[in-house]
Amino acid sequence: MTKPKPPPQSRSSKPPYHHGDLRRALVSAGLAIVGSEGIEALSLRAVARRAEVSHSAPYHHFQDKAELLAAVAAAGFEQLVAAIDAQAAESQARTALDALRAVGRGYLRFAVGHPAIFRLMFRPELTRPAEHPVLVAAEALAFGKLLQTVAMCQQTGELPGHDPLPPSAACWSIVHGLAMLKVEQVLGETPLGGIPFEQLVAAVVETVIAGVRARP
Amino acid sequence: MTKPKPPPQSRSSKPPYHHGDLRRALVSAGLAIVGSEGIEALSLRAVARRAEVSHSAPYHHFQDKAELLAAVAAAGFEQLVAAIDAQAAESQARTALDALRAVGRGYLRFAVGHPAIFRLMFRPELTRPAEHPVLVAAEALAFGKLLQTVAMCQQTGELPGHDPLPPSAACWSIVHGLAMLKVEQVLGETPLGGIPFEQLVAAVVETVIAGVRARP
DNA sequence: CGCGCATCTTTACGATGTCAAGTTTTGCCG
């Protein structure tokens, strides 16, 4: 079990209030539930239960369920960015194109490694009745990583063009599509389910790279 | 166990039972609700209400909510196949590659034209606690369309290779990914939201075609 | 030291999915 982090902002060196920062406890309870029991078990009351508070305690830290889930999803985006960085480091990317491959592979590795959180992250009706700034920021960070890598490829001449947006759209789409089909278990219902997933990843990543390299 | 319920007397001579085939009425009520009010309004009771029956009448035609939604989703897959065919006809595809482009464009057109049904179709937790044969069949039909078109491209030499699966995976992934990012309104939160969607469609479709053509 | 307010609990309400009993209609068999 993860122990509570050191006390938050206002006072140092002692648990701030009643519970001792419930907000963080709720978010990690949410992460734990979604990770172990999946999205459908992720109810406001279940989160409160796991944090050992009453079912309406969360309302003093989040406006509603969506805002809590948005915080959980934002944590997911941070993990995603970390997974991408880890993949880049691990793969020892030497060229910008290799870095781009690592972004795609890291994205997919995160998706299959944490399918439930990944699904939550792309379920706006659960997290976004209103745009929650934490989520938007975390999301922008993740997409920025891709944009940046593509731009780097263009600067080194490994990819054509000057506008990183169109190639980024293609890369994101293909990787996100494969991830979705996988985590939603659609692949298993088709002939593609017979192919080892690693092989699909390779095929898809190399295909999109070939595509963005070929386009004028 | 399985009730032998072939819809036998679909002749107009006699209304079958009490209500006069509720099953179909429920499915189209579901389609209507999801189309007009979205996925979150799609409750068992709401469907029953719109069909003007009691809240538990559906249980005589479907084992549970998931089975009803599976039937609605299956209807969605049929519409998707129709949309793809319509796009192929409309685009006057003359080469196999053009037909492949039409599949992608039809898929995307359906997704943006019927976002709510599209989302339902790819939400297994709503439709698939158990695999419902109607859904699996409808889905296989849709994927078969893609496989078939890719195979045709390979036969005419417009695409390399003999196994249609890998290129199909790439095509489906990229188109599905863009569709998902669009209907889940993720695109709008990124710089890609500033680009006209038609332009993204063109970029993505042409990129994947360039990719599958280039790969050995 | 006491008051205010943020934190948390209790209680309550409407909506949902599902089940167990009833009720009405249908089709069939004698």
Added chain:
DNA sequence: CGGCAAAACTTGACATCGTAAAGATGCGCG
């Protein structure tokens, strides 16, 4: 043609959910 079993549908109930309102509790500032 009459009656009966079962199918189709309704009613009522239950647990769970999200949310709101009102009550309890303890921290910290004046």
